[in-house]
Amino acid sequence: EQVRVMRFPPEIIVLDGSMSRVPATSGGRNVPSLSRRFPIALLVVAALVIGACGAPPPEPATLVVHNGKIVTVEDGQPEVAALAVRGDRIVALGTDEGIAPYIGQGTEVVDLKGALAIPGIIESHGHFQGTGQAKLGLDLMSVANWDEVVSMVDAAVKQAKPGEWIIGRGWHQEKWDTVPQPNVEGFPTHASIDRVSPDNPVLLTHASGHASFANAKAMALAGVTRATKNPPGGEILKDARGEPIGIFRESASGLIGRARAADRAKMTGEELASEARKIVELADRECLENGVTTFHDAGVGFDTVDLYKAIAGEGKLGVRLYVMVRGTPATLAENLDKYRTIGFADNHVTVRAIKVVFDGALGSRGAWFLEPYSDLPGHTGLNTAPVDELRETAKLGAAHGYQVCTHCIGDRANREMLDVYEETFKANPDLKDLRWRDEHTQHLNPADIPRFGKLGVIAAMQGIHCTSDAPYVLARLGEQRAEEGAYVWQKLMQTGAVISNGTDTPVEAINPIASYYATVSRRLKDGTVFYPDQRMSRMEALKSYTINGA
Numbered sequence: 001e002q003v004r005v006m007r008f009p010p011e012i013i014v015l016d017g018s019m020s021r022v023p024a025t026s027g028g029r030n031v032p033s034l035s036r037r038f039p040i041a042l043l044v045v046a047a048l049v050i051g052a053c054g055a056p057p058p059e060p061a062t063l064v065v066h067n068g069k070i071v072t073v074e075d076g077q078p079e080v081a082a083l084a085v086r087g088d089r090i091v092a093l094g095t096d097e098g099i100a101p102y103i104g105q106g107t108e109v110v111d112l113k114g115a116l117a118i119p120g121i122i123e124s125h126g127h128f129q130g131t132g133q134a135k136l137g138l139d140l141m142s143v144a145n146w147d148e149v150v151s152m153v154d155a156a157v158k159q160a161k162p163g164e165w166i167i168g169r170g171w172h173q174e175k176w177d178t179v180p181q182p183n184v185e186g187f188p189t190h191a192s193i194d195r196v197s198p199d200n201p202v203l204l205t206h207a208s209g210h211a212s213f214a215n216a217k218a219m220a221l222a223g224v225t226r227a228t229k230n231p232p233g234g235e236i237l238k239d240a241r242g243e244p245i246g247i248f249r250e251s252a253s254g255l256i257g258r259a260r261a262a263d264r265a266k267m268t269g270e271e272l273a274s275e276a277r278k279i280v281e282l283a284d285r286e287c288l289e290n291g292v293t294t295f296h297d298a299g300v301g302f303d304t305v306d307l308y309k310a311i312a313g314e315g316k317l318g319v320r321l322y323v324m325v326r327g328t329p330a331t332l333a334e335n336l337d338k339y340r341t342i343g344f345a346d347n348h349v350t351v352r353a354i355k356v357v358f359d360g361a362l363g364s365r366g367a368w369f370l371e372p373y374s375d376l377p378g379h380t381g382l383n384t385a386p387v388d389e390l391r392e393t394a395k396l397g398a399a400h401g402y403q404v405c406t407h408c409i410g411d412r413a414n415r416e417m418l419d420v421y422e423e424t425f426k427a428n429p430d431l432k433d434l435r436w437r438d439e440h441t442q443h444l445n446p447a448d449i450p451r452f453g454k455l456g457v458i459a460a461m462q463g464i465h466c467t468s469d470a471p472y473v474l475a476r477l478g479e480q481r482a483e484e485g486a487y488v489w490q491k492l493m494q495t496g497a498v499i500s501n502g503t504d505t506p507v508e509a510i511n512p513i514a515s516y517y518a519t520v521s522r523r524l525k526d527g528t529v530f531y532p533d534q535r536m537s538r539m540e541a542l543k544s545y546t547i548n549g550a
Contacts, residue, residue, distance in 0.1 A: 060104025068112025138168030453495025
């Protein structure tokens with residue numbers, strides 16, 4: 001085997017003819033692999049010969065960044081002053097002097113002037129389509145109370161055509177400064193919206209995405225009456241008289257969604273295609289403006305994958321998408337091999353993960369718990385996908401080389417998920433490093449915390465959810481359950497589990513700074529800190545937002 005040994009700056013070691021490079025400060029961890037591949041005498045002789053003849057300089061880099069504080073998040077070399085990039089790969093790390101030989105005539109050189117540089121932010125759990133769609137309707141994220149929502153709907157109706165749907169997202173009853181009157185479980189009733197929008201159907205999605213509000217017109221179009229039964233995995237909230245108040249939990253939201261879909265079916269193919277591209281464009285811009293370089297898209301249909309690939313193939317997608325597909329076991333079995341994609345369009349689209357929604361959200365009381373909610377006795381939440389269906393999906397993931405990513409917020413959902421994963425791993429002992437995921441991992445029974453490290457299950461969590469939910473966690477769960485298992489980042493990391501970070505956008509604003517701050521502070525608006533012993537250090541939080549997502 002022909003061997004090339006070159007003299008590089010001290011920070012770089014050339015391993016072999018493939019030109020792989022590692023930092024010299026890596027603690028010598030690559031030396032054993034060198035001695036196994038090549039006789040030491042051969043390496044020494046080659047080094048002497050080349051040293052006598054003089055070695056050529058390294059191939060120029062495409063980009064050199066220098067004169068700064070560059071945090072690498074690599075344990076062996078956590079901070080450097082400069083780096084060199086060739087194409088889309090970092091090829092060298094080191095001092096300004098050590099990287100200088102990589103600067104050629106065509107190299108772009110960025111002088112940091114002492115500034116901090118970090119790896120690109122990875123949004124490890126968000127909804128790309130939802131992020132774009134949220135820009136097309138009413139933004140209800142920052143409303144102070146239900147009266148503001150009513151006013152915004154009133155203004156939208158005055159600008160809308162007769163019968164046109166009024167769409168919005170982002171309201172959360174637990175974050176309002178007053179409780180709406182009348183209400184059921186703190187949720188508003190549809191009468192107030194009916195007064196300002198009697199003829200326009202209204203559909204307002206909860207911030208969590210796990211509940212929705214509809215007015216009387218929308219419910220009439222959907223055929224919802226007091227006689228309508230709860231669908232599997234969903235609930236139509238009703239008042240004391242048995243009348244629907246306009247709140248639909250989990251899968252029940254689909255009743256209104258299908259009515260809106262029937263209206264959208266009147267749109268032409270060109271109109272639908274134009275809107276779909278606009279949604280991607282808006283989401284892409286939102287990511288890039290907030291410094292997000294890679295986005296884990298938590299659950300789309302196969303037709304959406306086709307759209308992503310078409311736009312990426314045209315060079316019009318700026319962010320890199322890691323896509324989780326959703327579907328029934330039958331749909332997945334039919335399409336997994338066909339759609340498995342690694343690094344399409346210069347790594348802008350990768351499809352090799354499956355998303356399952358196993359329960360609901362805490363705010364809407366849809367998260368699935370072992371014991372009833374403290375503020376709603378007798379109610380333990382909702383299991384939104386049958387356990388047998390998750391088991392079948394897990395088998396498909398193992399068979400087709402897909403990462404399985406299961407939404408679990410309540411402790412019952414998390415336990416059932418871990419049981420299915422463990423069962424699948426035992427049935428496939430030859431499969432290693434699967435890195436299957438638990439999306440959210442918000443509330444755990446203490447007995448299940450060690451299982452994450454033992455099984456190698458990734459906890460894909462969102463720091464901002466902790467401080468956003470904290471004001472009502474104690475009311476929902478009581479102090480003991482909250483302290484033992486609510487957003488227990490340190491407890492999970494101590495088991496060896498990997499935690500990735502994100503925002504669940506559009507559930508929360510995509511801004512990574514806010515989520516990073518929540519992760520290291522757990523500080524609430526009133527100045528209190530939610531179980532401070534579970535805070536991450538700044539470096540732990542940065543890793544959760546970069547290398548852990550990778």
